[in-house]
Amino acid sequence: MSDIAAIVAEIAAEMREATERGQVADYIPPLACISPDRFGMAVVTAQGEVFTAGDAEEPFSIQSISKVFSLTLALGAVGDALWRRVGREPSGSAFNSIVQLESEHGIPRNPFINAGAIVVADVLLSGHEPREAIGSILHFVRALAGDESVIIDERVANAERETGFRNFALANYMRAFGNIRHPVERTLGVYFHQCALAMSCRQLAMAGRFLMHDGRNPATGLSVVSPRRARRINALMMLCGHYDNSGEFAFRTGLAGKSGVGGGILAVAPGIASIAVWSPGLNDKGNSQLGALALERLTQRTGWSVFQPRPVA
Ligand code: GLN
Numbered sequence: 001m002s003d004i005a006a007i008v009a010e011i012a013a014e015m016r017e018a019t020e021r022g023q024v025a026d027y028i029p030p031l032a033c034i035s036p037d038r039f040g041m042a043v044v045t046a047q048g049e050v051f052t053a054g055d056a057e058e059p060f061s062i063q064s065i066s067k068v069f070s071l072t073l074a075l076g077a078v079g080d081a082l083w084r085r086v087g088r089e090p091s092g093s094a095f096n097s098i099v100q101l102e103s104e105h106g107i108p109r110n111p112f113i114n115a116g117a118i119v120v121a122d123v124l125l126s127g128h129e130p131r132e133a134i135g136s137i138l139h140f141v142r143a144l145a146g147d148e149s150v151i152i153d154e155r156v157a158n159a160e161r162e163t164g165f166r167n168f169a170l171a172n173y174m175r176a177f178g179n180i181r182h183p184v185e186r187t188l189g190v191y192f193h194q195c196a197l198a199m200s201c202r203q204l205a206m207a208g209r210f211l212m213h214d215g216r217n218p219a220t221g222l223s224v225v226s227p228r229r230a231r232r233i234n235a236l237m238m239l240c241g242h243y244d245n246s247g248e249f250a251f252r253t254g255l256a257g258k259s260g261v262g263g264g265i266l267a268v269a270p271g272i273a274s275i276a277v278w279s280p281g282l283n284d285k286g287n288s289q290l291g292a293l294a295l296e297r298l299t300q301r302t303g304w305s306v307f308q309p310r311p312v313a
Contacts, residue, residue, distance in 0.1 A: 005051050007301045008041055012053030014297070015039040015279065015290050022281030022289030025261040028159035031061060034263075036281040041294055042201035044209055044274045048218060052202055059198040060278050061156050063260030064095065066194040067117040068237065069141050069207070074111075074123045075229060082123060085179055086116045088236060095243045095261075095286055096166045098173060106177025110240040112258065115170045121190040122180050130189040137194050144207040145199070146219045156196035164192060201264075201276040208266045208274035211237075211256070234268055238306065245285035252296040254305030259287040267295050269304040 016039060026032040040055035074082055091100060091109040100109055108115035124133045134152065142150045160167075171184040180187055199207070209218055215230035216223050225233070237256035242249040249257055255275075257267040263280035265288055275298065279290035299305055 002049075002051075004043060004045065004049070004302065007298060008043055008051045008053045011294050011297050011301075012039060012041055015054070015294055018290055018293070020289065021279065022283050024263070024280045025282060025286070027163055027261075028156065030153065030156045030159055031262060031280070034060070034280045036279075038263075038278065038280055039290060039294070040201040040276075040278040041298075042205040042276050043298070044205045046212055046272055050202065050205070055278065056201040058278075059151075059200050059203070060264055060280070061153065061195070061260070061262035062197045062199050062204060062264050063195045063262040064112070064114075064117070065204065065258050065260040065262075065264050065266050066137070066141075066197050067112050067120070068211075068233065068241075068258050068266065069144070070117060070120045070124060070137060070194050071111045071236075072225060072229075072233060073137060073140055074120045075225065075233075077126075078123055082111075082120070085123070086111050086119045090239050090246055092244050096170070098166070098170055101170070101173055101177075106174045106179040108174070110236060112236065112240040113243065114167055115174060117194075118167065118171050118187060118191050119174065119179055121194065122182055122187040125182050125187055125190055130186050130193075133190045134193040137190075138197070141197060141199070141207055144210060144217065144224065145203045146206055147203050150197065150199055150203055152193050153196045153198045156198070157193045160192035160195055161188065164188060167191065195260075199264075201278050204264060204266050204276035205274045208268055208276065211268040212270050212272065212274045214270070231270070234270060234306075237268065242287050243285055245283070245287050249287070249292055252292060253299050254307050255295065255299060256306060257295070259291070261286050263288040263291060265291040265295065269299075270306065271310075272304050
């Protein structure tokens with residue numbers, strides 16, 4: 001067994017025994033009913049090897065991890081013009097916070113907080129029906145993962161809409177500033193459906209490959225985004241991907257990472273690996289408690305880090 005296979009198996013065994021597992025998100029029934037005992041991990045290396053452990057084949061609600069894919073698509077659609085409507089600074093606030101929007105004139109701090117991702121969804125809606133925009137996100141994620149079986153869970157999307165009062169508030173508030181250009185129900189229809197993407201750790205780690213390969217999908221050899229854009233998406237993930245817990249995540253793992261309230265984390269070690277972990281129990285900032293711990297142990301045991309010195313070519 002290779003070192004990585006042994007490390008991944010060992011971490012999954014340790015996580016099975018962990019007692020402090022955090023709290024499962026309970027704002028919608030489809031998430032509230034998931035057992036906190038679940039844990040999965042998948043590592044795809046730059047050489048294309050895949051290592052999995054635990055519940056790595058079990059689809060879960062990727063929630064805010066979808067913000068990485070929608071941002072990538074929106075940058076492809078409108079390029080750097082996107083940055084006129086959404087910022088690139090860590091917010092230091094909760095994922096669903098509204099406080100900064102008033103003083104910052106309806107321009108969200110970054111594309112990974114809810115307000116920013118709702119603007120990104122609004123960009124993807126331009127010139128399309130909501131179902132077309134949703135279809136293009138699904139199609140994109142399937143192509144990145146190389147797996148046509150990825151689906152959107154309609155029960156989750158409906159529950160998001162029924163309970164999404166804060167997201168409606170954020171969207172309406174930004175519409176008042178002119179930064180949401182479509183009726184909020186339509187923009188949020190896109191946002192709620194992307195949050196409802198269901199993927200396994202294996203599928204998610206596969207979908208993240210382009211971010212470890214400087215923007216190229218290794219399966220097709222085609223470039224998804226330019227190297228510069230891939231590096232910038234990784235930079236944003238590291239600085240903003242865990243909301244007001246982003247500093248802590250970077251400190252502990254040294255990786256670019258994006259979390260979701262379903263308990264998943266997609267992490268990238270550029271040139272080395274794309275990693276997905278899933279454990280539904282969340283810490284008080286809404287990020288997977290054991291997911292972060294598993295990534296911390298993985299990076300300690302492998303030495304992987306964005307900051308790992310590499311030979312200068
Ligand atoms: N659907 C959730 C929301 O919009 C996503 C948040 C998250 O994963 N952090 O509130």
